[in-house]
Amino acid sequence: MLDPMQLSIGQVAERTGLSVHALRFYEKEGILAHQVHRGPGGRRVYTQQDVDWLRMCIMLRMSGMPVPEIRRYTELVRQGDGNELQRLDILKEHQERVRQQMAQLQECMDLITYKVGKYQNYVNSIAAKAVGQ
Amino acid sequence: MLDPMQLSIGQVAERTGLSVHALRFYEKEGILAHQVHRGPGGRRVYTQQDVDWLRMCIMLRMSGMPVPEIRRYTELVRQGDGNELQRLDILKEHQERVRQQMAQLQECMDLITYKVGKYQNYVNSIAAKAVGQ
């Protein structure tokens, strides 16, 4: 049993929804703000901070930030104070991309909604006819 | 020169933003409502309807509908009247997915905006100090 603040890879997988494979993959890709500490037998020991960081990375991934860019951001954080402007740049750029993505998605949604409406009307009218028979 | 209503693959590529490769790929994948007519020399001849259909497919793809599902939808349309309920199902299901996707994206956006705000404040405060010197 570990200290309650010390989490095994499996526990982190549960808590984040990532697979243990994905967790090791992310680590290899340099996506952990502070490199994972190893416990007895060379096992990874995560902290709550690691989990929080991973959750943010998950958000970035979900919104389409590519792994290499998350790595760049992570590296800046790892380097410590002094590069906040660069971090801000990355975030702002991504924010803009997400904004565009949402706009696009809304456009698609409008088309789909229009089509759904049309088919719904048609299907309803057929159903009405069937009832009227 | 073709009849103005007859478009070559290159023209369709221009008009849709898809590459000629992608157009052939989509055709092979069965994503064309009515199969492309061939002109002299076996060349593809597209109509405006094809372009319109492609534009819808592009919307579906952009919003994350996988190619096989677009194919299923396409097949229903190709079969003609009588399966409107099935088409409606596909569209509604996708609509729901897009809705979820947008909600997720909004969540990510909120986090990013929060972080951008924090870094912006910090960076501003540093800048203010520099000026005050």
Next chain:
DNA sequence: CTACGAACTAGACCCGACTCTAGGTCAAGA
């Protein structure tokens, strides 16, 4: 003791969606 479950590493494999290559046809212009 032994068997189990969870962890480890390195590296192979997979999937979706294109993208590109090789090798060829054809028509128009210099």
Next chain:
DNA sequence: TCTTGACCTAGAGTCGGGTCTAGTTCGTAG
């Protein structure tokens, strides 16, 4: 005639983001 450029087919290659396998090593429970 020769070249250029757009098109053709079949099939190989690429890329991102994981996922899975093989072969081990632990620590604990029966």
